[in-house]
Amino acid sequence: MRSHVCYVLGLFVMLELWGNVTQSPIGAYAPGDIVIGILGSVHSKVEDLKGRIRPEMFTCTDFDLIPFVQSLAAIHTIEVINDSGFLPGIQLGYVMCDPCIHTTKALHCVEHMLALNGSLPVLSDYSNSSFPVKAFLGERYSELSIPLAKLLSIYMIPQISCTSSASALSNKLRCPSFFRVIPSDIYQTQALAKLMTRFSWDWIGVVSLDDDYGRSALENFLLDAEKEHLCVAFQEVVPYLDHTYSRQRIKEVANRIRSSSARVVLLILQPELVEMLFEEMIKTNTNRTWVASDAWSKVRNIMKMKDINKVGDIFGFTFHTGNIPRFEDYLQNLTISPGVRNDFIREYKQIRFNCSSGQQSEHTSPSACSWTDPQEANDDYLLQAVDLTEAYSQRVAVYAIAHAIKKLLKCNDTGCSGETNFPPWKLVENLREMNFTLDNQTHFFNQFGDFENGYDLIMWKSNGSERFSDVVGKFLINKKEVEIYEHTISWSNNKVPISRCSAPCPPGTVKNISDVACCYTCTICSEGTYTNQWDQPTCHNCPNNTWSEKNSTECKPRIIRYLKWNEPYPITLMVADLIGVLLLLISFTIFLVYRSTTIIKKSDFNMSCLMMLGLLISFGSVIAFIGRPDIHLCRAQQIMYGLGFTFCVCCILIKSFRNFIAFMAFDRDRQHKLGKLYKPLVIIILFNGGQALICAFWLIFASPDVDTPSGQSMYINLLCTEGSIIGFGVMHAYIAFLAFICFLLAFKSRKVPHDFNETGIIIFSMLIHLFVWLCFIPIYITKNEQRPIVQASAILVSNYGIIFCHFIPKCYQVLCEKTENSWPAIRERLFAAIQGNVTKGVADPVKN
Template sequence: MRAGQGVSKLGLMVMLGLWGCINCDIKPSPIGAYAHGDIVIGILGSVHSKVNDLQGRIRPEMFTCTDFDLIPFVQSLAAIHTIEMINDSGFLPGIRLGYAMCDPCVHATQALHCVEHMLSVNGTLPVLSDYSDFRSPVKVFLGERYSELSIPMARLLSIYMIPQISCTSSAPALSDKLRCPSFFRVIPSDVYQTKALAKLMARFSWDWVGVVSLDDDYGKAALENFLLDAEKEHVCAAFQEVVPHYLDNKYTKQRIKEVADHIRSSTAKVVLLILRPEHVEMLFEEMIKTNTSLTWIASDAWSATRNLMKIKNINKVGDIFGFTFVTGKIPGFEDYLQNLRPGRGARNDFIDEYKQMRFNCSPDPLEANDDYLLHAVDVTEAYSQRVAVYAVAHAIKKLLQCNDTACSGDTNLRPWKLVEILHELNFTLDSQTFFFNQFGDFENGYDFIMWKKEGDERVPEVVGKFLIKNGDVEIYDQKILWTNSSVPFSRCSPSCPPGSVKNISNVACCYTCTICNEGTYTDKWDQPTCQKCPNNTWSEKNSTECKQRTVLFLKWNDPYPIALMVGAAIGVLLLLISLILYVWHKRTPVIKKSGFEMSCLMKLGLLISFGSIIAFIGRPNIHLCRAQQIMYGLGFTLCVCCILIKSFCTFLAFLAFDIDKQHKLRKLYKPTLIIILVNAGQGLICAFWLIFASPDIDLPSTQSMFINLMCAEGSIIGFAVMHAYIAVLAFVCFLLAFKSRKVPQDFNETGIIIFSMLIHLFVWLCFIPIYITKNEQRPIVQASAILVSNYGIIFCHFIPKCYQVLWEKTENSLSAIRQRLFAAVKASVPS
């Protein structure tokens, strides 16, 4: 992704304090460095980063290049040094490698001019119909540094199939072997770097980032690939700004200021810069003016640029991270830089220019040396130049069939033959194995670096890595010291904690947090949807887990079941006491008039009905569910049936003055038969109910943490008919009693029948809506209704009779006592 790493000529002067050389006369030359050899390697390195007056260019005249850039200068020196070391080592016995270097000045047209000049024969670039036998003066090219320049170079060289090996151009387009069949690079494609950038942002949960890129081919491709990779990692671009890649563009500085304003106003706190160092320097200066501190992510184009690390007040801009290509140490290179001079028989105008700038245009600059380059540039970044030159040397060695003593092949080789060899090449250098993949790329990976503070400057430190084979970013967390002691926050929306989900808006990374409803949950941060609770579990709102539901039923130790049991027990006790009194005083007029046998049957029915209440308590099962309904239905039917007989008897007495009607109805008065038939009718209803849709356990799908375990009616028709049957009997009793209310007092039980039946009908009339609407309270409501109905019978029919029996007995006893006392008193009085 190299977009440029430069130190301007003026900037270098300021650093060195050498203002006197600003007007040094440096005249451009097509070939700036040259050394003769049996096989010549072309080197293209943009030692100058600007071309003057591009916008006013109207004639095909030579370009005027300015702004000496130390980094490509050192990289070109690394390639030259490696070539000289190979020559001195005898790696290619009997063969001497030469080089020719041209400066494209970061301009594609000038790069093509360099290639044209290097390929020319006798000052002319031959035009042939078949280039398979074309033997160009330069057999292989190293460079260019920038993808913007490497792309047109690769298209031109593909005509001749002359291999081109770049150490820094990483645009994905260069992997297209249909368009760039002879292009190779000793670095990965930007396809992987953008993946690494997206993985990095996802690793730190930065899903809302700004992106600033160049408008050239490299910048456009890098931006497009990053956006695709970011989408896969759920990272969104808060803004996308583009700046001109030509530094001498008159709108560049103005555009940088506009971008700076946009960055300040954005909510994104992390910004990816796919720029050249010169653009970054201008942008950082704008940020420093307003003390704007953010987290910056550097593309490999400027991630290790030393002069940026030394910008005044660089520590004010915030944390800076980036990816760099894998670096290394070049044996003997540091000594070479400290004793810098062209090799024997070689020419290097770039060394001359550097020394004139460095040593203030002194009369003997070529003899002057120092270690300045070792401090101004990270020389380990030039390691890829060593790898590229050795790749060429290994390919030549194989093509020329070299052994330990000689090479038998023709040095005037056809360049295209090297292309096939490079595709198959696999060589070892410095204990590492290198090879090109099918796209002509290396697939090693990147180092992840952080610019750590060191006084007023920054220094790079490796704090992680991205290996292409693993496809993930490995972070050395213990090495990262954040500016604010914690990972910076850069998200469009705050994280949604467990128990909530993201409610996505129009932008994928912008959302609101919505809590999970009952029955759903999330147990992780930033989940897209709530998960449903599995069977037999439930959750409240905003839950992070599902819990086993609490099963609710009328437990024996709960207050209301205790009240029901006490009520039923008291009712049974009252029945037993009244039964004892009825048996003990069955010959009394009161008991005889009320009908001893019928009263006993009524008590039996109520006793069974009270038993049904006990069936409502405890964990329901199918047997209890059946018992609840059948016991009440049969028991209370028996009780009401006996009351019906009493009502009928009273009604016959009422018809005493209508002998004919009384005589007809008296034929129907057969108590035993009535009891059997009426109860048999209820028995049939219950039988059909049990057979076709029996009451059973109800497992409701309630939307709560609690399962109200209760009995279901089975067939609502059976349930309704059973209760309606009793209600009809009660209503008939009520009508007969009401009709007979004027019967003489000695036979009159109409009042208690009317009142008891009204109680029953009223209770069950109220039961219907309550039973329907209060689903969870059905057992309590029905048990209470049964209890009230039973007590209505007891207090209307039995308690008054017991009271009368006891009162009559008491009156008789008192009367006997009074008579005996009166007789005793009378006997004691003298006659």
């Protein structure tokens, strides 16, 4: 009951607000609880603008079927929403005005639709103000939408456009209440530039409209063209609205196109001006490749022009479209419901079905005279004359408003609890947060009030003497790349058109650009660089581990050099390493067997075994130098040697300290004090712990790693880098420091009695170590490619120096010298015992 009462009251209120409809610019309306304003330029021309001196009513001409059908799509969607109960108990109404593509008339339309009691109130604060229209749909052109958006921002009334794409409308400081269900032109110009790059069209002409839309689109395109290294051969501007001068200017533009070497032309124009330009092209049989802006990319009037196939290939971008359910039936059965007014439907039917010869036009039906009342007539002409998918965005826009209203009024399945006479700014607030699903697609406005659903790339294909549009690709905003369906493109000359200032540069060469970016000569790529495609701006550096000769189209894998297992020197290293390990094992076995002998006891069996363990770890580090380096091997090379050899030197340090204490026998007091410091286990833990800390900090802060291959030839050495030179230096300096202390202590105690003296072998072994690593320093500093070989050799020499100074002589003494417990002495006593057994019957001659 409430809905019907509000409906009737709404009708009377609207009649009261908008007065006598015959004197009003309102062309269509339907009452409702909430009214939506529709701005649609059904007429494309205003008469006598030049002679206009009085603020009288405008006279509009040239009925345009495209905006007419788009307005019908909005009305149809409103009726569907009302019938579906989407807003339970709420009836949506609409009021429509025709701006006739004229800014002043558009402002007059809005002023009239917002007027209360015939006037528009002027207040300092509109926060609590209510207006008869809660939201606006339109306008079609950015030139009109921009001033309307600024006006409506005063009252914060939402305006949703389906086609105005000028980037200026994304500025929320200037147009805070403006929304659109399409992307901004900043993305369309990106798509246009990407398309031209995709087909290598870098020498192009541009013709744009002298209005806000055209200037903004041109500015954005020039920026995007520069990023894509495209060059504009010419720029021509056509005036807006001045139809008399426009035709003259179009002729001048046509001559400029004919004389230019650019074979691709971008047209950022209104459909009427494109039609004029194509007429001029057809007259002289001028063939070019044309790229359309969204303003005319799917206009059927141009597709049906006489001899349209002569102008050449035509590409364009259009917004994602769809089909409106039951809209075709609606258009074939156009009627005006009771209580609803629609002068535009009446005018269309008068044009289509009026039999009067004086009023016939290109849209007049051949069977017009068979109808006594044009208003009762219907046919499917609109389905053939207009691409209905272009009107799909009207459906999306209306549903966006409906979803915002539903949220604002807190509607459920049975009713809405909110107040219908709300201030429009609340609708703006809801639209900004709106996220809704329609026809299995999710829609929402971004922070600039725009959709980001991308574009379809279309190509005009021949259909007899006419053209039709076919989707041949797409541009997705998030990817910023044009995807082209190659198999769907059919070129007029069976090949891709060429539009270039200079001949293309083949692979292996690069463009040497002159004063104009797209005019150039070709230069051969140098060593280490290549190009594998035509017309490259720069030669590409060969990626890691590859190299190329001059004029190359590809890079070949570099020959990586490292110590391979099957090469002579690594084999030598392995043999030397294995011999060293074998000597250690033999020495350990001998020491273990003869650990009770005086020689072994004096050598400190336990400490000697620990030395062997340290050397074994150090020998293991040599193996890490062989094979393809990785981070683990690079770490193992340094850390195993650092910890292993430090452990060995610490043991030698204990021996040196023990000899030094023995040397201090002449000073019993000092010997007693130093003797308290002789704690082998503590010394080993302390000094090895210091090296462990150094290695730990090294690994944490700047670990050794594989050096990135670089160089200027086909051959490259794959090496380990030390990571931190400080860590590398401190580790080796620490070992050298311990070795030097061993040397000093041994040198000081060299006069210890011979039976207890190991100072000579300690001095000699530490000198070997220090000398070897002093020789290593210059090679390391110069970063010679033989660095790993030299370091591995230095480790082997240092290890062998310890083995041949500390272990081999002891083993020789045990096995070969004639001492009480040596093998020769034992052998003689065994032999004598055997002989005595035979002669005297002695059973056990060997006594220890």
